[in-house]
Amino acid sequence: GQQLNQSPQSMFIQEGEDVSMNCTSSSIFNTWLWYKQDPGEGPVLLIALYKAGELTSNGRLTAQFGITRKDSFLNISASIPSDVGIYFCAGRNSGYALNFGKGTSLLVTP
Amino acid sequence: GAGVSQSPSNKVTEKGKDVELRCDPISGHTALYWYRQRLGQGLEFLIYFQGNSAPDKSGLPSDRFSAERTGESVSTLTIQRTQQEDSAVYLCASSHRTPNSGFYEQYFGPGTRLTVT
Numbered sequence: 001g002q003q004l005n006q007s008p009q010s011m012f013i014q015e016g017e018d019v020s021m022n023c024t025s026s027s028i029f030n031t032w033l034w035y036k037q038d039p040g041e042g043p044v045l046l047i048a049l050y051k052a053g054e055l056t057s058n059g060r061l062t063a064q065f066g067i068t069r070k071d072s073f074l075n076i077s078a079s080i081p082s083d084v085g086i087y088f089c090a091g092r093n094s095g096y097a098l099n100f101g102k103g104t105s106l107l108v109t110p
Numbered sequence: 111g112a113g114v115s116q117s118p119s120n121k122v123t124e125k126g127k128d129v130e131l132r133c134d135p136i137s138g139h140t141a142l143y144w145y146r147q148r149l150g151q152g153l154e155f156l157i158y159f160q161g162n163s164a165p166d167k168s169g170l171p172s173d174r175f176s177a178e179r180t181g182e183s184v185s186t187l188t189i190q191r192t193q194q195e196d197s198a199v200y201l202c203a204s205s206h207r208t209p210n211s212g213f214y215e216q217y218f219g220p221g222t223r224l225t226v227t
Binding site for chain 2: 098
């Protein structure tokens with residue numbers, strides 16, 4: 001599959017701070033997805049983006065589909081302890097195949 | 111409703127033994143996927159089933175890996191003659207096709223953590 005570069009690899013922040021992470025690809029995608037994975041669990045879909053330039057929010061989470069179709073970012077505002085986990089980006093061209101980034105590990109201290 | 115379930119949640123096996131992992135998809139989901147997640151890594155696609163069509167096995171890493179699915183229900187992933195590099199979390203996902211947009215997003219099970227000693 002195509003390689004996605006996700007950064008940062010890890011973040012250690014204080015409760016209440018905003019968080020930003022991004023994902024880039026050498027190839028274009030038609031869909032960008034953001035998942036969160038808690039320890040011992042499978043990834044849970046947070047936000048799905050289907051159009052270049054699209055900006056979508058889900059509560060305190062906001063994600064954007066880059067204009068070039070080769071990147072996406074995820075922002076979390078006013079972080080709370082339960083935001084702890086690993087966040088994965090995934091891209092899809094057509095059909096079903098998803099290409100995943102290596103994840104951003106988020107730690108939030110009270 | 112019930113999500114994707116997988117069993118066992120953990121499996122420890124000796125090198126050279128065969129293992130079988132099970133996935134129960136969300137009821138009504140026609141598509142089923144298997145992924146492998148090595149420690150600290152993203153998800154690697156293994157195999158995809160869609161209805162009665164021939165599965166896409168392009169992600170299977172070797173001929174020791176195989177998977178079956180009966181209709182649109184349970185799937186089993188079998189690893190023969192396990193090796194230590196097979197140690198990973200094996201995740202199953204299922205999806206259906208939305209009639210309006212044509213897109214179908216994947217919902218994951220909790221995974222099976224396989225340790226080969």
